[in-house]
Amino acid sequence: MSRRRNPFDDLEEFFERFSRQFEDQPGFDQDVFGMGGSNRMSIDLADRDEEFVVTADAPGFSKEEIDVRVTDRRLTIEANRDERSEESDEIYLRSERHSEALRRTIQLPEPVEEDGVSATYKNGVLTITLPKREPETGGKSIDIE
Template sequence: MARRNPFDDIEEFFDRLNSQFEGQGGFDQEAFGMGGTSRMSIDLADRDGEFVVTADAPGFGKEEIDVRVTGRRLTIEAERTESSEDESETYLRSERRSESLHRTVQLPEPVEEEDVSATYKNGVLTITLPKQDPETGGKSIEIE
């Protein structure tokens, strides 16, 4: 039996807390010094021999997105920083904006990590995760 990750409970707690504030205009994380991290919207589809995850990440470049698969956990992170400067004779104005998205998904079944692929087009990230064949999955242990 697999052990449950205690950090999943913490993440679930913050997701519920955030959803409670959504009806009241949202929880302004930046006002509390928590940065501009937002939860990424995803779809997880089970298509025969693979899972397909579709995630919205508008405005990011593909080099700003990191996708990782570890065991049965898929993690997607996107981060970007923008800055602009406006100079005139009497003042200098410099504005910076940082935005990040993060999402971790527990997959229902093991996947072939080496065969995972991802595409990014028009702000939509599509990740294809081939399921691990139950007959060949895992590692065979030789008995001495």
């Protein structure tokens, strides 16, 4: 007897090939699809019963340069920094500029209480605590006539 092939194996293989093709394209913004990129911010997402905890690496940024937003079930972290130093003496003026930007958007597995979200930033590590939203209880009861 021959064994039937699992159709989901074919689908998984298709998505892996599709992903590899996009990764090789210059200028492709992989972060839009949650795939990373050259200025990638490393993220860990932990499920701790009543809450999700996201830990993100953003070394070299101050907390004022980091923006965290939660919309629906999507968490977006942006870090933008502009460095500018000027050196002057009697002979010349030199200006050097450097900017750096990190951005990461992730889809959360469950809805969260947006008002209860908190974040801390210490030693280049951003920790975001997102309390899970209580499940809706039973919906609306409909009277039958």
